[in-house]
Amino acid sequence: MSDEEIVLYPWRKKVKTLPESFKNPIMNIIRMGHIPKLAATRERIREELGINRKPPTAYKDPNAQKEVEELVRETDLYDKAKWGTREEEESGR
């Protein structure tokens, strides 16, 4: 919560630890750039509807996914969440 928000919402409690339910959405954003995974059935429906099987977003752009991770790495999000980065998880640390 930013200082500005504290002024706007003085009764709102400051977040000390993130809810466990935030973990998957946040990790998905960091890793894929999006929250929901793109299921094969949805890809098929997209194709049937005449739109690209993979959406023209980070879903098909590994570079975009890396860029998001780089940006997030510069913030306190990992520390707040105490979750490992992709590299840490992959290296087994």
Added chain:
Amino acid sequence: MTRSYALFLGCYIPSMQPFAEASLRRIAPPLKMKLIDMEGATCCPVPEIVRLADHDAWLYVSARNLALAESLGKDILAVCNGCWETLYEAREAIVNDTQLMNEVNSHLNLLDKTFEGKVKVKHFLEVMVEDIGLESLKKAIKQPLSKLNVAVQYGCKLYKSPDSKFVSYFDSIIESLGVNAIDYGAEKICCGFPLSLYSLDEAMEERAKFKLDKMQSAKVDCMVTACPGCFDVLEKAQLLLKRQGLQYEIPMLSLTELIALSFGFKPQEIGVDKHRVKTKTLITKLGMGGN
């Protein structure tokens, strides 16, 4: 005159609700809209989670999306209420604070990107009313849907637009389509999407069920929304509450689908028959064949 926009799809529409994307892409040419894909765009990111978790992470990731649009030289067309909120508010914060803009750009520059506030963020409703115009919308109608009684699900974010003007824009579009908006008495109640991020069960019981009960009592033919978050929760609620013996089966349409149907596109062309909550009764009522 054809108008071009940087299309920001967000997360839920491309991955969960492709019918909303397909219908948008179908209605764009008759409305003289050119949609330019924002390749490499990511989650806006979702304010209810990322902004709460870390304001900087929220700001930098949204600034990256804004920078992508700026590199295309086009205003953003946001087709999701949550995406509009994030991108609009991030842009406002950045362009009104030189120091913040410098800070944001110091991070974006590492990715060879920059954002100088040259492009705006527009909601689909705003584009329809302020740019395209309701007269152009009416001219493109080939299949009036005047038999249809709909429950409008505005979504909370529309009330955050300046003077809540997006709410009246939604009403104006519905009126222009000739559809009957039914007063079901819970229009302003949140669908439960933010609550669902903590507890899906509570969101179902405390929010979605209340709304669905009201819509069912009002005997609407379907509900229509311009918010994929509302769509997702109210769809999930109908499927999950069915396990408790609660049969709603209220067909749901994204606003772009409703417009596409009125433009004469067949339900199968835009994926109305691909919904998880069945739309057969709706399609039959419209005389467009079952799924």
